[in-house]
Amino acid sequence: MTEPTGADRDAATARDAEAVSKFVESFAAQLVEAGMQRMPARVFAALLSSDSGAMTSVELGEQLRISPAAVSGAVRYLAQQHMVSREREPGSRRERYRVHSNQWYEAITNREAVVKRWEYALREGVDSLGGDTPAGRRLAETLAFFEFIETEIARMMDRWRVHREQHFGKD
Amino acid sequence: MTEPTGADRDAATARDAEAVSKFVESFAAQLVEAGMQRMPARVFAALLSSDSGAMTSVELGEQLRISPAAVSGAVRYLAQQHMVSREREPGSRRERYRVHSNQWYEAITNREAVVKRWEYALREGVDSLGGDTPAGRRLAETLAFFEFIETEIARMMDRWRVHREQHFGKD
DNA sequence: CCTTAACTTCACAAATTTGTGAAAGAAGCG
DNA sequence: CGCTTCTTTCACAAATTTGTGAAGTTAAGG
Structure with a gap:
């Protein structure tokens, strides 16, 4: 050997x-x-x-x-x-x-594709049930929640990158 | 009937x-x-x-x-x-x-129990592999990532509550 | 080109998960 | 109290998922 x-x-x-x-x-x-x-x-x-x-x-x-x-x-x-x-x-x-550590942090938070499909299904739901019905309003609010989450998570990852560099260096 | x-x-x-x-x-x-x-x-x-x-x-x-x-x-x-x-x-x-809409937004983001268990397993890993080994350092950084995420998500949900109230009212 | 090492695909057996019918368990109401 | 209505539990059959061995495919190196 x-x-x-x-x-x-x-x-x-x-x-x-x-x-x-x-x-x-x-x-x-x-x-x-x-x-x-x-x-x-x-x-x-x-x-x-x-x-x-x-x-x-x-x-x-x-x-x-x-x-x-x-x-x-x-x-x-x-x-x-x-x-x-x-x-x-x-x-x-x-x-x-x-x-790649970086890579998988992104992967785990970046359920982007998943969330996008949820959003799509919710939009369809709002359309077909009508935005003026109670159910339609509930779906619309849920949709708004995911849209909010999506942008917030992107910003959070920006902050993580900064935080990471401070604590662990660029590597 | x-x-x-x-x-x-x-x-x-x-x-x-x-x-x-x-x-x-x-x-x-x-x-x-x-x-x-x-x-x-x-x-x-x-x-x-x-x-x-x-x-x-x-x-x-x-x-x-x-x-x-x-x-x-x-x-x-x-x-x-x-x-x-x-x-x-x-x-x-x-x-x-x-x-309850509110309730389930919390539930979906509040993977707290799950993340806690991940963190526990990672801490064990860092301990047993040693914080001075390359693998140990990788695990430690991963752990730091989850700790970061945890606090950030809590803040994000605070912001959501504000955002929600502005757009949909208290209900 | 041919050989051979490395990875992938495929069919299948084993293990696991899923949803059901039937029976058992609560809880209101007379 | 016992009847009745609703929910839960349980054992099981069906469906799905999982990991394997074996055959198939790709590409490096002679």
Whole structure:
């Protein structure tokens, strides 16, 4: 063997596999409880708790004890949600999956597409029930709430970026 | 029959059952897509688009064509999530389920319990991986993000209450 | 080009979730 | 108190979801 099996074995960054696994499973469990699918949740937690913030398909399969097919499905989902990005390490056919902290903060707050569809459905509702009926007014107010939320969240993320830079630097 | 079957049949507030149902199903579908269970989503949408903002178990069962058991399960879930409240109309064993707009705006943004558990898991992770490791630092920053979000959302809801009062009055 | 390593797709079995009918449990009203 | 009406609980069948092995596809490197 010319290279160590699995992840980085450098003494300075040696990982306590047990501790990592414990975190991965408990954080993933919380994500699942919040509605995320199991495999994406586990893969995401694994990436989040890796030192480099990136892992290959094989590494993920080994750590989580899941098949390549499961890894594939999970990362496809995560990539679609913009919570993870794929990288090709040059001169290899291995793919690397990376969690960019910034990126996933945006992804988790940016339910923009979801909210837009809610707003669309609500507008349809207001139209067809009539803005002058009690129900129509309730829907209209709900719509206003989401519109409000949408702009507020954008501003909140602006403030976060400032806050983050102050506390953690640009990185 | 001394009272009309189903909901209010007063001409002024006559509901186009078809239109209501269309909205209910399409809005519910969006909620489902966002991770909500089907029955709670449908029940919630039905309440939201009712003129009075409240319906009995029987009315819900009729409109949605579901069994009493399904209604029961759905409203239990919605009540737990504080998206709906139960009322007993005095002098009847009928229960009424009501959506208070205010209440459900809070419920939807107030993922407090969820976020708290995420934060707890992240703190555990930082502790066990060590705040001086790259992974530990990533988890710590993620934790900071959620703490930030938590206070910001509380303020956002304060602003919403003001905004709402200006645009829709106290009601 | 051919080989081979890596990822993806697909069909399917297992596990989980969902909604129902039936029975049991409350609570008003006589 | 017991009847009646409404709601909840429970066991189960149906439907859906999940993760796998195996076959298929892609692309690097000879």
